[in-house]
Amino acid sequence: MSKSPFIESIRNTIRTKRYSLRTEKAYLYWIRQFIIFHGKRHPKDMAEFEVEQFLTHLAVTKKVSPLTQNQALCALIFMFRHEVSKELHNMQFQFAKTPKRIPQVLTHHESLSVIHQLSGIHQLVAGLMYGGGLRVSEALRLRIKDFDLERNTVFVFRSKGQKDRMTLLPENLKEDIAIQIERVKDIHEQDLVDGFGMTSLPASLIKKYGQAAKQLYWQYLFPSTTRCEHPYDGYTCRHHIHQTSFRKALKKAVERANIPKRVTSHTFRHSFATRMLETGHDIRVVQELLGHDDVKTTQIYTHVLGKNKFGAISPMDTNR
Structure with missing residues (x-):
């Protein structure tokens, strides 16, 4: 199975920054899920609105926990910051408050x-x-x-x-x-x-x-x-x-x-x-x-x- 150059680039960035293998797997999982959710559009063509849609889907449809939701958001912030060179601003969807x-x-x-x-x-x-x-x-x-x-x-x-x-x-x-x-x-x-x-x-x-x-x-x-x-x-x-x-x-x-x-x-x-x-x-x-x-x-x-x-x-x- 061919590997995505975009995903492999993120993997290399994660390893360069010395993140743990566990974090690497989690981040790549959520980034893949985000891309699949939006019909495999390239993240360079997406921004805050698409991130909000995805996080709402996780919270409402998938009913994930606040910790899981926050992990997904961290992964997307990492991707946009280091691979797309774009900061996420003024999102309506912020980090979920964990009980x-x-x-x-x-x-x-x-x-x-x-x-x-x-x-x-x-x-x-x-x-x-x-x-x-x-x-x-x-x-x-x-x-x-x-x-x-x-x-x-x-x-x-x-x-x-x-x-x-x-x-x-x-x-x-x-x-x-x-x-x-x-x-x-x-x-x-x-x-x-x-x-x-x-x-x-x-x-x-x-x-x-x-x-x-x-x-x-x-x-x-x-x-x-x-x-x-x-x-x-x-x-x-x-x-x-x-x-x-x-x-x-x-x-x-x-x-x-x-x-x-x-x-x-x-x-x-x-x-x-x-x-x-x-x-x-x-x-x-x-x-x-x-x-x-x-x-x-x-x-x-x-x-x-x-x-x-x-x-x-x-x-x-x-x-x-």
């Missing part, structure tokens, strides 16, 4: 119950997420070099917003991590014997480190069971396991634990933050561990607690 929701969290007991219903690497992934406040994407991207078993810390490289941070490594996971590193070592040694051994690296790093990508410390802690072709540079490498694998295992674990709540991968991160505040940790510390720019983002977890920072007690629980 402020208090996150669903698990109690400490519930979190451990779900984790204990998992097994193997999925249990270790969940333990790191709840123990260090990691997103699932961050946990799966961890490499052997990111663990400091002496200082009990985990280095999170280029998380959301391209920010690095340090977070906690649970003491009771260190033995399991050491065992997992030995498993990775065995897999890696076999890859080298087979003439491979490269790990998946961002395009900017593979040019810098080259054959160093064959070193053990660069390997993912949770490697995929198969090798694949790198999406940017085309070399054969071993990526990390897919998020879908963990999500399927988590769904079954929640059912076995009989937890009557909606639990997603991100619930562990919410539960980590709530538990840290519940056990008396300073909100600024929790903010740093989560990687939040603004403490206001972290403050939402104070609303989850049964008692807020002022120690408020329900009138139903007072004696007079």
Whole structure:
């Protein structure tokens, strides 16, 4: 199937600006949908009116969420700005207001119950997420070099917003991590014997480190069971396991634990933050561990607690 020169030009611009592969896929999807919606007209012949029509279609006909709607708008703004050299002005359709929701969290007991219903690497992934406040994407991207078993810390490289941070490594996971590193070592040694051994690296790093990508410390802690072709540079490498694998295992674990709540991968991160505040940790510390720019983002977890920072007690629980 022939590739569109226009779409490929946008892809190259996205990669030049070092956007994530996830953002690249999302932006290209919405740009394609926009072009198809308007009968495959070229975007240079369109402007604000066509964008408003498309966004109205998403909101009214497709009934997408405000977050999805905003993502589509971001993709179109990017396309017009960088590929058409046209800014979108005076649109009647602005960014949708997203509702402020208090996150669903698990109690400490519930979190451990779900984790204990998992097994193997999925249990270790969940333990790191709840123990260090990691997103699932961050946990799966961890490499052997990111663990400091002496200082009990985990280095999170280029998380959301391209920010690095340090977070906690649970003491009771260190033995399991050491065992997992030995498993990775065995897999890696076999890859080298087979003439491979490269790990998946961002395009900017593979040019810098080259054959160093064959070193053990660069390997993912949770490697995929198969090798694949790198999406940017085309070399054969071993990526990390897919998020879908963990999500399927988590769904079954929640059912076995009989937890009557909606639990997603991100619930562990919410539960980590709530538990840290519940056990008396300073909100600024929790903010740093989560990687939040603004403490206001972290403050939402104070609303989850049964008692807020002022120690408020329900009138139903007072004696007079």
